[in-house]
Amino acid sequence: MAQRQNKRLGIYVHVPFCRHKCSYCDFYSYCPRDTRVYTAYVDALLSHMKSYKTVGADYMPDTVYIGGGTPTVLPPEELLRLIRGIKSSFRLSKNVEFSMECNPATAGYEELRRYRRAGVNRLSIGLQSVNAIELSALGRIHSARDFGVCFREARRAGFDNINVDLMFGIPYQTLDSWAATLKFAVSRSPEHISLYDLKLEPGTPLCDNASAYVFPDEDAEYAMYTFAIEFLERAGYRQYEISNFARQGKECRHNLKYWHCEEYLGFGPSAHSYFTDVRFSFKPSVSNYIKCIGGRTKDEMTDEYEEIPMRERLGEYIMLRMRLTEGIDSREFMRTFGKDFGMTYGSKLKKYIDGGYIVGSGGSYRFTPAGMFVSNYILSDILEFDADGHFAM
Amino acid sequence: MTERQKKIRNFSIIAHIDHGKSTLADRLIEATHSVESREMEDQILDDMDLERERGITIKARAVRLAYKAADGEEYTLNLIDTPGHVDFNYEVSRSLCACEGALLVVDATQGIEAQTLANAYLAVDADLELVPVVNKIDLPSADVGRVREEIEDVIGIPAEGCPAVSAKTGQNIGDVLDAIVNDIPAPKGDENAPLSCLIFDSYYNSYLGVVVYVRVMDGTLRAGERIKMMSNGMEFDVVEVGYMHPLGLRRTDFIAAGDVGYITASIKNVSDTKIGDTVTHAEGGAESPLPGFKEALPMVFAGIYPADGAKYNDLRDALEKLRLNDAALSFAPETSVALGFGFRCGFLGLLHMEVIEERLEREFNLDLITTAPSVIYEVDLRGGERVRVDNPSNYPPPDEIERAYEPMVSASIITPTDYIGGIMELCTDRRGIFHDMKYIDTQRVELHYTLPLNEIIYDFFDALKSRSRGYASLDYEPAGYVESKLCKLDFLLNGDIVDALTFIVHEDKAYGRARKIALRLKDNIPRQLFEIPIQAAVGSRIIARETVKALRKDVLAKCYGGDITRKKKLLEKQKEGKKKMRKLGTVEVSPEAFMAVLRLDDES
Missing domain, CATH: 3.40.50.300 (P-loop containing nucleotide triphosphate hydrolases)
Structure with missing residues (x-):
């Protein structure tokens, strides 16, 4: 028998249910009318995970992330069954980071305590804004007060690693109201803060009715972004990724796997995986997922499937590493790809370095805050694609 | 008879x-x-x-x-x-x-x-x-x-x-x-007189060569006879004569005085068979041509460029094919700093231009960038020489110009009386000189104006239609050149003149046009990493100014649940869009944006 390896792995579990769909959200989630689907769905997830018993034997997952949707919309019994199922399906590392998303007013102290005891050790709470008008434009069903209660009870339930999600670029938002939201979040002293710039996605109610709202313009959003970076820095939160800020040592290890091109397995409809050099995802349909898992016809639930050859990996590496404030380390780049990053991309980078969008010093290349906020523009200029839409070297 | x-x-x-x-x-x-x-x-x-x-x-x-x-x-x-x-x-x-x-x-x-x-x-x-x-x-x-x-x-x-x-x-x-x-009277003409046939149309057929449509005024023509074009003296041997059946050509032994028919004679170029020219026998032909022949002269000029620079040769081939059937189309290669290699094309008028553009795009599958249409200006230089300018960017600098002339048209506009006010205002605004107004009946009038052609080709039709709810109609014919106070209006992006955007305008119109185009540029140029000043200049004088603010935001904040593929696709799409961009100096502009700036279809 071969020596058992302990390769690192991230586990993502998607819970595509919500109590109410937010007006900006285009992720796969819905509000089920028949709640019996919860049990069937958790059954399918657990059965799906068990099928990785052989392949997964060499892995020791060190991060777990239950996201959504709103995981806490599941009845506590089902959610607990899911948490325990994850633990029994994989050999989780001792110091596993076990995150779960939660919306205010969907879980009370009792439930939170049970989830904590079952093994969840990091909570991510969606606050978005403290301004009632902004929350209502987003179609959020909670208030800032609800968040306060949720946060306090999470602490009481033993969560010592909590993230707060915030949004900017919301209709009617001003720099002042954004500052108030930031101040409120920081006053609760979470370990981690994420701030997402609202993006209008076609097909969402907010996008379809966009003309009915007044959005902050590009310059105002840029001002909000740079304000937040400075404000959070002063409050002890270091930016480590375009949208993520954390106290020292509290960076989200699971999300870092995405940016570090490490392996992760996703479970549930619309979940994405990067495993054994393949990126794949499952079709966004709960019923199809349940049917395929039950009928052992897993091929029919695969949505995207793409093997990632070396040239593709190089492009991904640049695209993903540049999201991080640490940027690209020339020595590591050389070790991984046998190429000198500065030599290969120097001529293209020069104008961005001169323009103050990229800093190139000490053997590393990284975006300035201004560069991060236009990173798509710069990356789409630097990176090359072949005719099939793959990264070209 | x-x-x-x-x-x-x-x-x-x-x-x-x-x-x-x-x-x-x-x-x-x-x-x-x-x-x-x-x-x-x-x-x-x-x-x-x-x-x-x-x-x-x-x-x-x-x-x-x-x-x-x-x-x-x-x-x-x-x-x-x-x-x-x-x-x-x-x-x-x-x-x-x-x-x-x-x-x-x-x-x-x-x-x-x-x-x-x-x-x-x-x-x-x-x-x-x-x-x-x-x-x-x-x-x-x-x-x-x-x-x-x-x-x-x-x-x-x-x-x-x-x-x-x-x-x-x-x-x-x-x-x-x-x-x-x-x-309708029967035709006259002597079948035995020297041959004279009036060319009223011709087109190129890949099997027959040029097919010439004629009306035989005098004489008789048979296959095998040698003919001569009287305007240029070119001679050909007739291969076939006949008449035009609705479904195709039908050959006959001869065509004679009074007939309408066709001639084929292995002719390679339609430009050798000019409309209005007289065909006669090479030997013993008519002494003088039929009256009224004129060379078809292009009145409107525009630069036509392939949206994809690599398609230059395709565009040339396509234009050559179209010219086989359209003697009135002229083109000559030209180079624009902004648009690369293309052609300066001459057309009979705006409709002719539109038809050619559309045929190039449809029949030859080309994406085009077309500059704003222009007319031919005549300029007396200080040195005494007179030059004709068909490309605004070649317009001489002011200190070299003694006098400038622009082509005029004599226009007739028929409109319901309700819209007379608006139309007269439009014509005055377009520097029209009013001649008279005649009542056709109690509800409609015919207005006569002399108007500069360059005002007509700049969205005049659309303005006329919008001011009359589509009821007014226009007809015009050339009315010579008159001296005019013209100036060259340049547009600068980030300090560089964009030659493809240069207009010749009347001094009085320069400000209005400058502001309008500058605003359109601002609305159509995508934000880039640096701020882009837009300036409109007459000589060294800046007469309008706008700014495209710098790009601040272009980021995908969230890569949810490790969906890397989506981000990759987004960047790829963005890259594709970038490849289509044209560099106007240091500024990148999509072909669509460029065309939107020059579109002539609104009055705003």
Whole structure:
């Protein structure tokens, strides 16, 4: 028998249910009318995970992330069954980071305590804004007060690693109201803060009715972004990724796997995986997922499937590493790809370095805050694609 | 007059656009059983797709119809279809010279329009017998009596009892055929005199070479004989002569005085067979050509560039193919700093330009960038030399100019009286000189103006239509050059002149045009990493200024649940868009944005 390896792995579990769909959200989630689907769905997830018993034997997952949707919309019994199922399906590392998303007013102290005891050790709470008008434009069903209660009870339930999600670029938002939201979040002293710039996605109610709202313009959003970076820095939160800020040592290890091109397995409809050099995802349909898992016809639930050859990996590496404030380390780049990053991309980078969008010093290349906020523009200029839409070297 | 000639009627149909000319032609073909009904298509004479779609006739066509009249005799009716647009007035006049009569089609709901009048005058000038035909009597708002009166009052020809038809339903079409036989004179001409044939159309066919459509005025022509084009002296051996059946060419032994027919003679270029030219025998031919020949001169010029620079050769091939059939199209290579390699093309007018652009895009599958249309300016230089400028960016600097001249047109506008105010205001705004206003009836007037051509080609049609709710109609003809205070208006992006955006404008119009274009540039240039100043300049004087603010935000904040593929696709799409961008100096602009800046279709 071969020596058992302990390769690192991230586990993502998607819970595509919500109590109410937010007006900006285009992720796969819905509000089920028949709640019996919860049990069937958790059954399918657990059965799906068990099928990785052989392949997964060499892995020791060190991060777990239950996201959504709103995981806490599941009845506590089902959610607990899911948490325990994850633990029994994989050999989780001792110091596993076990995150779960939660919306205010969907879980009370009792439930939170049970989830904590079952093994969840990091909570991510969606606050978005403290301004009632902004929350209502987003179609959020909670208030800032609800968040306060949720946060306090999470602490009481033993969560010592909590993230707060915030949004900017919301209709009617001003720099002042954004500052108030930031101040409120920081006053609760979470370990981690994420701030997402609202993006209008076609097909969402907010996008379809966009003309009915007044959005902050590009310059105002840029001002909000740079304000937040400075404000959070002063409050002890270091930016480590375009949208993520954390106290020292509290960076989200699971999300870092995405940016570090490490392996992760996703479970549930619309979940994405990067495993054994393949990126794949499952079709966004709960019923199809349940049917395929039950009928052992897993091929029919695969949505995207793409093997990632070396040239593709190089492009991904640049695209993903540049999201991080640490940027690209020339020595590591050389070790991984046998190429000198500065030599290969120097001529293209020069104008961005001169323009103050990229800093190139000490053997590393990284975006300035201004560069991060236009990173798509710069990356789409630097990176090359072949005719099939793959990264070209 | 020979017995043969007595049975021939040569006629054309003239009408304002949309008054039903092509539909009437279809009905005449049908009523004479010249084409089996199963072979019949709508607008059978308009065989370019573009013509069918737009319901206009771009090139003149001709067909021969056989009609057995009430007197029991069989007549040969030669119908020469004419283009119904002001750009092609010269072609219309030559077609009319090939006929003895014309059907003047007037819409029973609309009455006389600008082109009805312009074409009627052309027909009267050509000594044609005019047969009025009131069309669209099937429409509820038809007023046959009023329109007949209008024809009598305005054009001065009897119209009482003239055919009143519905070309759509075929109602009373027989009346038209009888009127053609009874009212239009048979052709004259001596079959034994020296040959003279009037060219009224020609087109290139890849098997036959150029097919020349002619009206034989005098003499007889047979296959094998040697002919000469009188304008340029070029000689050819005739391969075939014949007539035009609605479904194709039919060869005959000869064509003779009074006939409308075709000649093929292994001719390679349509430009050797100029419309209006006279064909005669190389030996013993006519002494002098038929009167009225003119070279078709382009009036409107624009730069045409491939959106993808690599397609330059494709564009050249396509233009060469189009020129085979269109002697009025001219083109010469030119280079623009902004747009790369392309062609300066000359057109008869705006419609001609649009037609060529559309054919290039459709038939040759090319994406084009076209600069704003311009006219030819004439400039007296200080040194005494006179130059002609067809590309605004070649306009000489002010200190070298002694005098500048711009082409004028004499325009006739017919409009319902309700819109007179708005239209007069428009014409004044476009530097028009008012001549007179005539009442056509109590509700409509005809206005006469002299207008600079460069004002007409700058969204004048659309402005006219929008000020008259589509009711006003326009016709114009060249009216020479006049001295004018012109200036060259340049646009600078980030400090660099964009040559493709240079306009020549009248001094009084420079500010307005500068502000309008600068604003459009601002609205259409995507934000880039640096701020882009837009300036409009006359010489070194900046007269308008806008700024495209720097790009601040272009980021995907969230990569949810490790969906890396989505981000990759987004970047790829963005990259693709970037590749299509044209560099205007240091500024990247998409072809769509460039065209949006130059679009002439609004008055804002």
